[in-house]
Amino acid sequence: MIGLAFLSPWLLGFLAFTLYPVLATLYYSFTDYSLFGTPQWVGLDNYRELTHDSTFVQAFTNTLVFTALVVPLSIVLAISLALLLHRPARGLAAYRTIIFAPSIVPAAATAAIWMWLLNPQFGLVNGALRLFGAPTPPWLSDPDWAKVSVLLMSLWMIGSDMLLYLAALQDIPVDYYEAAAIDGASAWQRLRSITLPHLTPVMLFQLINALIWSFQYFSIPYIVGQQGQGKPAGSLNFYAVYLYKNAFSYLKMGYASAMAWIMFIVVMALTIIAIRTSNRWVHYAK
Amino acid sequence: MRSDLDEPVALRSGPRWRRQLALMPVALLFLIPLLWMISTSLKRHDQVFTWPPVLIPNPAQWHNFLDVLVKDGFGRYLLNTIALSTVVTVGTLFSATLTAYSLARVDWKWRNAAFLLVISTMLLPDFVTIIPLFSMYQKLGLVGGVPGFLPLVLPAWFGKAYFIFLMRQFMLGIPTELSDAARMDGCSELGILLRIVLPLCRPALLSVALFSIIATWSDVLQPLVYLRDEKYFTVSLGLAQFQGRYVTQWEQMLAAASVTAVPVLIVFVLAQKKFVRGISTTGIK
Numbered sequence: 201m202i203g204l205a206f207l208s209p210w211l212l213g214f215l216a217f218t219l220y221p222v223l224a225t226l227y228y229s230f231t232d233y234s235l236f237g238t239p240q241w242v243g244l245d246n247y248r249e250l251t252h253d254s255t256f257v258q259a260f261t262n263t264l265v266f267t268a269l270v271v272p273l274s275i276v277l278a279i280s281l282a283l284l285l286h287r288p289a290r291g292l293a294a295y296r297t298i299i300f301a302p303s304i305v306p307a308a309a310t311a312a313i314w315m316w317l318l319n320p321q322f323g324l325v326n327g328a329l330r331l332f333g334a335p336t337p338p339w340l341s342d343p344d345w346a347k348v349s350v351l352l353m354s355l356w357m358i359g360s361d362m363l364l365y366l367a368a369l370q371d372i373p374v375d376y377y378e379a380a381a382i383d384g385a386s387a388w389q390r391l392r393s394i395t396l397p398h399l400t401p402v403m404l405f406q407l408i409n410a411l412i413w414s415f416q417y418f419s420i421p422y423i424v425g426q427q428g429q430g431k432p433a434g435s436l437n438f439y440a441v442y443l444y445k446n447a448f449s450y451l452k453m454g455y456a457s458a459m460a461w462i463m464f465i466v467v468m469a470l471t472i473i474a475i476r477t478s479n480r481w482v483h484y485a486k
Numbered sequence: 487m488r489s490d491l492d493e494p495v496a497l498r499s500g501p502r503w504r505r506q507l508a509l510m511p512v513a514l515l516f517l518i519p520l521l522w523m524i525s526t527s528l529k530r531h532d533q534v535f536t537w538p539p540v541l542i543p544n545p546a547q548w549h550n551f552l553d554v555l556v557k558d559g560f561g562r563y564l565l566n567t568i569a570l571s572t573v574v575t576v577g578t579l580f581s582a583t584l585t586a587y588s589l590a591r592v593d594w595k596w597r598n599a600a601f602l603l604v605i606s607t608m609l610l611p612d613f614v615t616i617i618p619l620f621s622m623y624q625k626l627g628l629v630g631g632v633p634g635f636l637p638l639v640l641p642a643w644f645g646k647a648y649f650i651f652l653m654r655q656f657m658l659g660i661p662t663e664l665s666d667a668a669r670m671d672g673c674s675e676l677g678i679l680l681r682i683v684l685p686l687c688r689p690a691l692l693s694v695a696l697f698s699i700i701a702t703w704s705d706v707l708q709p710l711v712y713l714r715d716e717k718y719f720t721v722s723l724g725l726a727q728f729q730g731r732y733v734t735q736w737e738q739m740l741a742a743a744s745v746t747a748v749p750v751l752i753v754f755v756l757a758q759k760k761f762v763r764g765i766s767t768t769g770i771k
Contacts, residue, residue: 202675203594210585210604213644217615218607224618235621284512289505297758298513301520304754305747306704308725312743313523315729316736322535324522356519416611419706423726440613447617448711457617464614471609 228457235451246458256459258434259442266347266438267414270354275406278358279399282365283391296366303359307419314353315340315424340424343435350436353420364402372398397483404478411470415463416440439463520747527551527741534736550741558738559716560745563724570635570720571702577643578698579691585645586653587679591665601654608647612707620711630714637712642698649694656690657683696757700750721746 204211229246231239250256285296302310317324318339326336337345376394385393418440422428428445430437443463447456526534528546555561588594589601623629623637665678673681684691702720709723719727725746728739 201594203588203592203597206584206588206592206675206679207600209581209643210645210650213581213641214603214607217619217641217644218610221615221618221622222610224621225614228617235624281512284508287505289509290502291506291509295509295513297755299516301751301754302516304700304704304750305520306722306725306750308704308706308722309523309743309747312725312729312739313519313747316526316740317519317522319736322537322736324518324539327537327539356516359516412609412611416613419704419722419726422706423729426729427727443613444707444710447620453617453621460611460614460617463611467611468609 225457225460228454229461231454231457233453233457235453239454242454246455247462249455250458250462255434255437255442259430259437259439262347262435262437263415263417263439266350266417267411269347269351270414271407271410273351274355274358274361274410275403277355278361278406279365279396279403281358281362282369283395285362285366286369300359300363303357303361305357308423310353310357311420311423314349314356318349318352341432343433346424346432346435350420350424353424361406364406365399368399368402369395400482401484404474404482408471408474411474412467415467418444520751523740523743523747526737527744529737531735531737547737550737551745554738554741554745558724558728558742559719560721560724560742562717563719563721564745564749566718567703567720567722570638571699573635573639574642574702575695575698577639578646578649579694581643581645582649582653582694583679583684583687583691585650586657587675587683589650590654590657591660591662591679591683592675604645604647604650608651616707616711623712629712631718634712634714634718638702638708649698652694652697653687653690656687660686692757696753699753703746703750 228239230241230243232242232245233239281299285292285299289295305313318326320326320336320338320341323339325339329336337348339345339349372395377390380390380394417438421430421436421438422441422444425431425436425438425441428441428449430441439459440463443456443459446452446459525541525543527550528548529540529543529550530547533540533543555564585604589597589604619637620629627633628636660683664682668678668682669675704722705720706722706726709720710726713719713723716727725742728742
């Protein structure tokens with residue numbers, strides 16, 4: 201009883217801020233609801249309409265494309281940085297601080313900083329590219345390059361993922377490497393058969409996190425796409441942005457609720473797939 | 487930090503200068519955007535558009551910050567954000583401690599089921615709950631104005647799964663002998679929590695507080711939904727809206743970005759060790 205008593209604030213919060221709204225969203229998703237008046241039951245109409253809504257299809261595709269790019273790139277980058285920052289070196293603590301710091305910069309500030317860095321005429325990035333005679337992309341004014349721009353912003357904020365790998369690297373017993381060195385294993389063989397297998401639990405965690413997060417990716421595409429307009433040419437019309445627009449700009453609460461449930465189901469399905477297939481590639485230390 | 491001398495054979499690779507050669511450029515790529523933010527924020531408007539760029543503006547235009555803080559309202563936004571983060575963080579510490587104590591230190595029948603329920607809410611996207619919650623707050627008159635802060639504050643007081651998880655993991659690591667002895671002496675569970683467990687939880691409380699402050703500071707979605715009145719904006723929301731208004735005033739925009747980013751960066755540098763430990767033990771941001 202005493203355990204339940206201590207849990208009761210959370211339980212109340214769970215009922216009011218989680219369970220009720222999850223069920224209410226499901227109900228709204230079958231209604232026409234504009235916030236004013238009562239929801240009108242329309243059955244599956246919202247879901248049917250979504251399949252014909254080209255802006256929805258665009259938002260879904262954009263998010264899938266972005267996910268397919270950002271997930272593998274962030275896993276590779278986080279691991280590479282962790283490997284780089286694992287070996288002792290002079291000033292290592294400072295290097296770790298510097299690479300981690302951007303991950304706590306508020307998203308709105310990240311957007312501001314990079315919109316300026318990537319400015320086609322006066323930005324530092326194109327200035328540097330010009331210096332080397334490299335082609336200068338139009339970045340945020342081109343639909344394809346706009347996604348790359350947002351990708352760069354995400355990768356800049358990779359520090360907290362990197363830290364997870366760093367912690368995992370420190371847990372690998374040194375004897376493994378010593379034994380491998382005695383057996384004459386090359387650096388590449390040591391990486392392949394000792395280091396990477398030990399990092400797979402973190403990879404699974406990062407994978408699930410990234411899948412959940414990418415469907416909810418909101419602040420940066422909202423800001424960079426100019427207050428949710430998805431500019432340029434719908435390129436930054438991401439799932440969460442379009443859901444927000446439907447709910448809070450167009451007040452199509454029922455429609456947005458259907459989007460929310462689809463998001464929920466997709467995220468759940470991806471998580472389950474990731475976990476189910478994980479026993480084939482995730483290695484747990486005995 | 488280990489010295490190079492006791493470094494294991496297997497980790498050694500190449501001479502020191504080669505490591506610096508690899509580390510330095512990578513670190514610069516991560517650092518330059520922040521330095522460029524500060525540099526731009528201190529420029530005259532016409533210096534922003536020159537090439538080769540002005541690296542260190544002289545004289546520094548500190549009045550850019552004055553403009554942003556006073557004219558553009560970021561001074562107010564800062565105070566709003568500090569007040570909001572404080573109330574959210576106090577609430578988070580309260581709820582996370584109580585819930586984690588129940589899940590880690592009290593033996594009761596449904597404990598594991600309750601823990602699974604707490605954990606499962608972490609997988610739930612915010613967008614699945616935001617619409618009915620908004621509708622509920624709207625009916626209660628809690629959207630916009632000062633009441634608009636309540637929807638941002640309330641959930642924290644009832645507990646967020648991430649923070650509960652972090653506190654629970656930490657509490658599991660505290661030996662039970664002391665609390666068992668106190669229980670024998672007739673001390674109440676609340677007494678044990680307050681007098682024995684809580685003082686030992688200081689590092690975890692600090693991590694939770696830091697994450698909570700940074701999460702509140704950075705959030706755009708919830709303030710965008712609930713804080714309709716410009717007077718009550720947070721810095722992140724102010725900056726998000728700023729970008730629509732002054733597209734070419736880069737020195738002002740980057741000054742506003744500095745006002746938003748530098749306070750969290752300072753907090754981070756001051757409390758770095760606790761922060762890093764928090765992430766390493768739970769894997770959360």
